[in-house]
Amino acid sequence: GAVVSQHPSWVICKSGTSVKIECRSLDFQATTMFWYRQFPKQSLMLMATSNEGSKATYEQGVEKDKFLINHASLTLSTLTVTSAHPEDSSFYICSARVSREQFFGPGTRLTVL
Amino acid sequence: QQQVKQSPQSLIVQKGGIPIINCAYENTAFDYFPWYQQFPGKGPALLIAIRPDVSEKKEGRFTISFNKSAKQFSLHIMDSQPGDSATYFCAVTTQGGSEKLVFGKGTKLTVNP
Numbered sequence: 001g002a003v004v005s006q007h008p009s010w011v012i013c014k015s016g017t018s019v020k021i022e023c024r025s026l027d028f029q030a031t032t033m034f035w036y037r038q039f040p041k042q043s044l045m046l047m048a049t050s051n052e053g054s055k056a057t058y059e060q061g062v063e064k065d066k067f068l069i070n071h072a073s074l075t076l077s078t079l080t081v082t083s084a085h086p087e088d089s090s091f092y093i094c095s096a097r098v099s100r101e102q103f104f105g106p107g108t109r110l111t112v113l
Numbered sequence: 114q115q116q117v118k119q120s121p122q123s124l125i126v127q128k129g130g131i132p133i134i135n136c137a138y139e140n141t142a143f144d145y146f147p148w149y150q151q152f153p154g155k156g157p158a159l160l161i162a163i164r165p166d167v168s169e170k171k172e173g174r175f176t177i178s179f180n181k182s183a184k185q186f187s188l189h190i191m192d193s194q195p196g197d198s199a200t201y202f203c204a205v206t207t208q209g210g211s212e213k214l215v216f217g218k219g220t221k222l223t224v225n226p
Contacts (some may be wrong), residue, residue, distance in 0.1 A: 006156075032211055043202060043218045044157070049211045057211070093156045100145050100206075102214055104156035 003027055004096050006105035013084055014113055021079045021108045023094030029074035030096035035067075038091045038107075050077045084112045116140060117205050119217025126193055127225050134220045135187045136203035143205040147214070148177065148188045151200045160188075160201075193224045 003026040013019050023033060031052050036044040048069050049057045056069035066088075068080040081088055089112045095102040117138045126132045136146075147162035163170045163177040163186065170177045174191040190197055200221045204214040 004156075034211075034213060041221075043216045046213055049213055051211070091154075095156075097212060100208070100212065101147070101159060101162065103159065104149075107154070107156045109154070 002103040004105040010109040012111045018082045023077045025075045025096040032097040033077040034095045036093045086112045116215045117217045123221045125223045137185045142207045149202045
């Protein structure tokens with residue numbers, strides 16, 4: 001149980017395009033999901049907290065117009081990187097909370113050329 | 114300000130050894146302390162977690178020791194195997210609200226055959 005999936009697992013796009021990443025809880029419902037960014041050999045950096053049916057809460061320094069988050073259902077949250085640039089290249093990971101535990105997806109590797 | 118300090122940054126042990134990873138925190142409001150294991154290119158996986166009302170928790174070969182007065186907790190891996198080679202992250206959180214996790218910087222563990 002408590003499986004979280006992400007799609008796509010990797011994506012390469014051209015600078016200026018937008019990319020959507022999906023995060024799904026497969027066998028449970030999650031009112032709260034989180035989006036993280038991880039640079040090579042570094043820890044996870046929380047970008048935003050996504051609550052079903054309400055606006056996401058962004059961490060300080062994260063551009064909400066750049067990283068659009070939608071949590072339309074109890075099993076799906078999406079992160080859209082708008083007008084992506086090479087500096088947005090990173091490993092993006094989502095998680096879903098069940099009680100006190102957070103279960104993470106496998107991550108999405110984004111490369112912006 | 115780093116809310117949770119993790120050490121060491123890297124650790125090399127021989128197969129069968131007992132690597133120990135330590136974390137220290139300042140905020141006494143933290144009340145849930147999970148450990149995550151992450152392999153390269155994958156999302157973190159929850160290993161084991163502890164609450165402050167117990168001093169030790171064991172699950173298989175993984176043990177958390179918790180020292181509330183010292184505000185420290187550690188992960189011990191018994192009979193370590195090469196397959197345990199990964200990066201380990203401690204985390205802390207408080208009850209209520211979104212319960213977002215604050216991660217340590219990670220420890221890269223290498224278990225040599």
